[in-house]
Amino acid sequence: xxxxxxxxxxxxxxxxxxxxxxxxxxxxxxxxxxxxxxxxxxxxxxxxxxxxxxxxxxxxxxxxxxxxxxxxxxxxxxxxxxxxxxxxxxxxxxxxxxxxxxxxxxxxxxxxxxxxxxxxxxxxxxxxxxxxxxxxxxxxxxxxxxxxxxxxxxxxxxxxxxxxxxxxxxxxxxxxxxxxxxxxxxxxxxxxxxxxxxxxxxxxxxxxxxxxxxxxxxxxxxxxxxxxxxxxxxxxxxxxxxxxxxxxxxxxxxxxxxxxxxxxxxxxxxxxxxxxxxxxxxxxxxxxxxxxxxxxxxxxxxxxxxxxxxxxxxxxxxxxxxxxxxxxxxxxxxxxxxxxxxxxxxxxxxxxxxxxxxxxxxxxxxxxxxxxxxxxxxxxxxxxxxxxxxxxxxxxxxxxxxxxxxxxxxxxxxxxxxxxxxxxxxxxxxxxxxxxxxxx
Numbered sequence: 001x002x003x004x005x006x007x008x009x010x011x012x013x014x015x016x017x018x019x020x021x022x023x024x025x026x027x028x029x030x031x032x033x034x035x036x037x038x039x040x041x042x043x044x045x046x047x048x049x050x051x052x053x054x055x056x057x058x059x060x061x062x063x064x065x066x067x068x069x070x071x072x073x074x075x076x077x078x079x080x081x082x083x084x085x086x087x088x089x090x091x092x093x094x095x096x097x098x099x100x101x102x103x104x105x106x107x108x109x110x111x112x113x114x115x116x117x118x119x120x121x122x123x124x125x126x127x128x129x130x131x132x133x134x135x136x137x138x139x140x141x142x143x144x145x146x147x148x149x150x151x152x153x154x155x156x157x158x159x160x161x162x163x164x165x166x167x168x169x170x171x172x173x174x175x176x177x178x179x180x181x182x183x184x185x186x187x188x189x190x191x192x193x194x195x196x197x198x199x200x201x202x203x204x205x206x207x208x209x210x211x212x213x214x215x216x217x218x219x220x221x222x223x224x225x226x227x228x229x230x231x232x233x234x235x236x237x238x239x240x241x242x243x244x245x246x247x248x249x250x251x252x253x254x255x256x257x258x259x260x261x262x263x264x265x266x267x268x269x270x271x272x273x274x275x276x277x278x279x280x281x282x283x284x285x286x287x288x289x290x291x292x293x294x295x296x297x298x299x300x301x302x303x304x305x306x307x308x309x310x311x312x313x314x315x316x317x318x319x320x321x322x323x324x325x326x327x328x329x330x331x332x333x334x335x336x337x338x339x340x341x342x343x344x345x346x347x348x349x350x351x352x353x354x355x356x357x358x359x360x361x362x363x364x365x366x367x368x369x370x371x372x373x374x375x376x377x378x379x380x381x382x383x384x385x386x387x388x389x390x391x392x393x394x395x396x397x398x399x400x401x402x403x404x405x406x407x408x409x410x411x412x413x414x415x416x417x418x419x420x421x422x423x424x425x426x427x428x429x430x431x432x433x434x435x436x437x438x439x440x
Contacts, residue, residue, distance in 0.1 A: 042139045045130070046146020049417045050154030060413050063122065066129045073132065084431065085127045088423050091372040092120035095358060098365025099315070106314030116315045116361060119411065120369070126420035131427065137391055140425050141185075144178055144394065147418070151175035166273075168207035174414075177204065177212050181219075185393035193393060194220065201257075208274045210261060210294075215404060217253035219397050221246045222385055229386065238386045258287035280338045289334065295408050296339045299327035301356040304349045305367075312363035318349040354411040354419075370406060373423060377402045380426035395429065398422045 048061040073080045082089065096117050103113035134140050155171045177200050184196040201216035225245035229238050264270050265278045281293030292298075304313070304323050324347055331340035343350070351357040355374075358366035381399040384392045402422040405415050 038133070039139070040142065041133045042130075042143035043146035043149075045133070046143045046148075046421075047150040047153075049147055049414075050150030050152075051158060052413070058413055060417070062417060063126075063413075066126050067122075069129050069132075070125050073129070080128060080132065082128065084131045084427060085124065085424075087372065087376065088127045088427070089124050091369040092124040094365045094372075095120035095362055095369035098312070098358075098362030098369070101365070102312040102361060102363045103314050105311045106316070108314035108316055112315040119416070123416060123420055123423075126417065127424050127427070130420060130424040134424060134428065137428075140421070140428070141182065141391075141394065143421055144398070145182060147421070148175040148178040148182070151414075168204075169209045173204055173207060173209045173212055176200075177216070181394055181397045185391050188390060190223075193223065197223075197393075205257065205261060205264075206270070208270060208277070210257065211404060211408070214250075214254050214257055215397065215400050217257060218246070218250040218400050219393060221249035221253060222381070222392075222396050224249055226385055226388065226392070229388075239382050242382060242385050255287050258290050261290075280342070281336070289336065292334065293331075293336045293339050295352070296327075296331055296336065296343070297350040297352040298356070299330050300324060300343070300349050301351040301353065301360060303327055305356060305359045308363070309359075310364050312360050312366065315361050318360065319347050320349050321347045323349055352410055353408055354406040354415065357410060373419075374403055374406060376423055376426045376430075380422075380429045383429050395425055398425065 045062055045065065048065060052058040052060045053064075070080075099113065099116050099120075102108070103116070130143070134143060152172070152175045155167075180196050180200040184193045184200075187193060187196075197216050197220050201213045201220075204210070204213040204216065222242070225242050228245050229241055262278065265274050277294070278290075281290040300323055303326060304318055304320060307323075324343060328340040328344050331337075331343070349360070351360060355367065355370045358370055360366075362369075377399045381396055384395045398418070399422060402419050406419070409415055411419075
C-alpha cells in the first residue's frame with residue numbers, strides 16, 4: 001500500500017512538472033486553403049496561353065512556363081504523380097512511337113521528325129503540370145476564364161486587327177463563347193442557362209461561325225437529355241439514354257441550323273464571304289452536303305490513310321495527284337463542283353484534322369492514340385451529366401469542343417492547350433468520384 005501511494009504521488013508530481021505533449025499532424029493543404037498565388041496559378045496559365053514569342057514560329061508563353069515548371073517539379077522526387085495522367089501518357093507514347101517508326105520507314109528528315117515528336121510529348125507534359133495545379137472544379141473554371149481573357153487581350157496585340165472580315169471566326173468567337181459558357185455554367189437557373197446558350201449560338205451563327213453555334217445546340221441538347229434520365233430509369237442505362245436523346249436533339253438542331261443559315265444567306269443578311277462558302281458547300285441544298293463541303297479534306301486524307309494504314313507517310317507533305325483526282329471526282333459526283341475544282345489545283349493531300357494528320361504521319365499508332373484521347377472526352381461528358389452536377393455546362397462544352405476540333409481542325413498551338421486542359425479535367429472527373437466532385 002505504501003509503495004502504491006508513493007507511485008501515485010510520483011506520478012501526480014510528474015504530471016504537474018511536465019505538461020502533456022500535443023502531437024500535431026501536418027496535412028497537405030486542400031484546394032480551398034492554398035495560398036492565393038497558387039489558387040490563381042491556373043488563371044495565369046490560361047492568360048499567358050494567348051501570347052507568344054516569334055522564335056522559330058510561334059512559341060507560346062504558357063508552353064515555356066509549363067516546361068519550366070515541369071523541370072522544377074521533377075527535381076523533387078514524389079512531387080509529381082504520373083499515375084494521374086498515365087492514360088494520356090500511354091496515348092502520347094504510342095503517338096510518338098508511331099511517328100518514329102513511320103519517320104524511319106519513310107526516311108523523313110530528322111529535323112521534321114524531332115519537331116513532330118515534341119507535339120505528343122508536350123501534350124503529356126502539359127497534362128502533368130495542369131494536374132498538379134488544378135485540384136478542384138473551381139481551378140478549372142479559373143483556367144478557362146484565363147484562356148478566354150488571354151485570347152481577348154492578345155487579339156489586338158499579336159493576332160490580327162479587330163476590323164478583319166474573319167476576326168470573329170479566328171479570334172473573338174471562341175473566347176467570347178467560353179465567357180458565355182462560364183456564365184451559363186455558374187447559374188442554377190435553367191431559364192438563364194438557356195438564354196445565354198441561345199445568345200451564344202445566335203452570335204456565332206450571325207458571324208458565320210456555324211461549328212460553335214452547333215456546339216451550343218449540342219450543349220442544350222445534353223441539358224434536355226438530363227431531364228430524361230429519371231423517367232427512363234430502369235428502362236435503359238443512364239448513359240445510353242443520355243447519348244440517344246442528346247444525339248437526336250443535336251442532329252435536329254444541326255438540321256434546323258443549316259436551313260436557317262441557307263435562308264439568311266439567301267436573304268442577304270450575311271456578308272459576301274458567307275455566300276461564297278455556301279456555294280462551295282452545295283448551295284445549301286442539304287445539311288449533310290454543307291458539312292461535307294465545308295470539311296471536304298476527308299475525301300482526300302481518308303483515301304490516303306487507307307492506302308498506307310499501318311506506317312503512314314511520315315512527316316513530309318504527301319504528293320499524290322491520283323488521290324487528289326479521285327477525291328475530286330467523288331466530290332463532283334455529290335454535286336460539290338466548286339469544292340472539287342478548288343482542290344484540283346493542288347497535288348498535296350490535305351488533312352485539316354488532328355486525327356487524320358496523326359494517322360497519316362504516325363500510322364495506326366497515331367490513330368489509336370486519338371481513339372484513347374477521344375474516349376476520355378466522351379467519358380467525362382457522360383459522367384458530368386449522369387451525375388447531375390450543377391457545373392455541367394462547361395465540361396460538356398469543352399469535351400464536345402475537343403472532339404470537334406480533333407476531328408475537323410489541325411493540332412495548332414491554341415488547340416494543343418485547350419485539348420490538354422480538357423483531358424486534365426476529364427482525368428480529374430474520372431478519379432475524384434461523384435461525391436467529391438459535388439463538393440468541389
